[in-house]
Amino acid sequence: MPPANHPAPQLAHSAHSLQSLNHAQGACCCGSPLLQRFHDRMMAEISRRHFLGGTAAVMALFAGVRAPEAIGARPRGQDGPLLLTHLRLFDGSGTPLRENVAIRVEDGRIQAILPGDAEAEGAELIDCGGRVLMPGLIDAHWHTTLAGITQVAAMTADAGYVHLLAASEAERTLMRGVTSVRDVGGPAFALKRAIDEGIVAGPRIFPAGAMISQTSGHGDFRLRHEVPRGATTPLSEQERQGVAAIADGEAEVLRRTREQLMLGATQIKLMAGGGVASTYDPLDSTQFTERELRAAVEAAEDWGTYAMVHVYTPRGIQRALRAGVRSIEHGQLADEESVRMMAGEGAWWSLQPFLQDEDSNVYPDAARREAQRQVAEGTVRAYEMAQRFDVKTAWGTDILFNPQNTPNQLRHLAKLTRFYDPLTVLAMATGRNAELLSLSGPRNPYPGTLGRIEPGALADLLVVDGDPSQNLDFLADPERHLRLIMKGGRLHKDSL
Template sequence: MPTPHPSRLLITGARLLHPENGELTDASWLEVADGRIAAHGTGRPPAAPEDVPVLAAGGATVMPGLVDAHVHILLTSFDRTESASWTPGYATVRALGEAERMLRRGFTTVRDVGGADHGMARAIDEGLVLGPRLIHGGKALSQTGGHGDIRPLGDDTAPCCQSRPSFARVADGVDAVRAAARDEFRKGAAHLKMLIGGGVASPHDEVSAVQYTDEEIRAAVTEAENHNRYVTVHAYHPRSVNLALRAGVRCVEHGNLLDDDTLRLLLEHDAYLVPTLVTYDQMARFGKQAGMPEQTYRKIADVREAGLAALERAHRAGVNLVFGSDLLGPLQSAQLEEFSLRAQVQPPADILRAATTTAARLLRMEGQIGTLVVGAHADLLVVDGDPLDDIHVLTRPEQHLRHVIKAGTVI
């Protein structure tokens, strides 16, 4: 059982990394009270009462915990036949085990965009298990035959009743989309994901396919706005991405094949883009041995090389970019490698903002996570080295990550 949160903590001898402006201070201290950042400054730290734990950083960097805005903690296997036999309890235990591993890599907040539910988030919040802050969207919405409809081609039965843990649910037509959106929001979803284009991991569609109509997307956007939530979409091709942006969605996942109109629409709507480069890299390198189906493996080339170029174009255009990994099954251990891939086209400070302050804005948690401002959650990393100088400080936790702190608790 995790230990209770301490009421206070004092960190001394630290360099504080502020991602908002890319500033790294010297000889600083930071004080935590009741799971929040209470104060920080340079020079001599305040005197701590005897019962307040003191963490001597010894010149290490203290920075906000990382945010991964595209995870699927429920999808812990590529073997659909085997996972179909899992009970909800077994699937949940596996998912929460993966969540703990994400926390220990330095991700103190994750946004699950298909699969995680309110029970998983509650278990973490109540300290029943270790894990990052879990911002979940419930099940993604898929049309019949879409990215989330994984029935075999010979299966003529209706989609499942949606009562089992699953990545997605099928909803066709405006009325069904409205009902499904309302149901996910009823169950506590912080956002709604729509699968509006083909995918790499779905065996029966093309990456360039357009899924869902303008009317269905707008219905979901209206429901999200009515619930003070937002819609994010899975899409690669500009045919689907641009349709969604015109319909008012707030965020695009992937976007590897974006065009000039996509960049214009992202900027015009102040929307967010969550590239997920590492999943294609890992699937291309290890997918077959991890059990990926052949029809999925063949589609990787369509998006892998284009993804890096799309990220570079979006970065140069000034698009709101957010860190995401989208790794599935046994490949999730490569989560930190997304930093290395982005470093090919982005400077470290911008990559860090994507995994901290910009991610916080997307999650509507600015000032709460991804920052060292007073009043924010005390979700912190203590690392040896300067990530602003070398982003690989974050990709080698066995060498550089001293401590992960969540809500003031040293994990």
């Protein structure tokens, strides 16, 4: 297998032969019919293939047995404490940098914040040379299995290759300094387990599991010939494999929500409106009744966690908020009344910089281009209103089916300096996003403080060449400018 930080030969060949196709990220396209065909193929094969180099590796992923060697680069081991000295500190709060600080790390956590020239006292010393130390970044809208593969490759590659590619992309995600992600739909449970057990390297994953959708909703990937569904019709392949769950009526929504909680979902994802790339559900459609949404919200609350919704329009946003939803994903078409309601309810607005720019999809038809234009214009208004009405705002990317764009993940963050000062942007991608993750309460698989540098917090840390108090230009080249990457006290990169 090629090194984890290089594209596989098959992928390179596919990219070369399909260079005329633009698979760039833009507004959410998880309603694409190609998504269905991808999962039909991938998940149908996964049930009958061993794909990690043999039975031992497969058992390591799915039966809890550690494989003899992990996939990808292993982090550098430490048997004792570390002391990072002579650094400037961004602590994740958005306040100005602190000068000449040292950080002591022990047992995967930050033990103390000390003067910059503190004595090692038994710790391994790493001199940061006056560089900036900051918390690991958090992407609040990420599709772990779907980000790093093209639609065509997903449709034609072996299932094992698809999953190995997802694991490889997870390592690249970590090496971009993204140490935690909130997965907002798809079968990410196995990859999360493999990362947590040290079989592969990758970020902490907060999985939502299957996207819950009404019939004809944004998560209904069936083709026309599969409709209507009879009382005894079997579930579609994407439903059986946990990509999406179609539910109509309060009882079905309740059942599907409870199933995701049983599988380990840290939060619940529902589709409450249409999308730009959708084949069936138009952008302006409103999905699920308030009673149906409330059934999912109450089930999540009974488990100490929350529900989020994919939605763009004021009507859908307001319906979701009345039902008790805690996080609005996208929402670029919100009006002032909707934004005031978000602020009043204390809900989160999980926004992505969909700006119809070089990172956006290119659509062949005028109708979708017009919908994309509406979302792009709405994005500018959304960031302005989020600040004016003091709505709790999260950052995410929603990169989907786009290996060409995943290396630019941090560019999506740097774009936000158009709307905020650089330290506020970094605070959004660290401490603020961590507050959103904490809504999962007792379902949080990583107990401890994320996104902040303070005593007792989990030691997810980056040392960077750059001055975030001035700009975020260093994010454009993480390979060069991220000099140290630590997750849970383990060094995944140290070029100091």
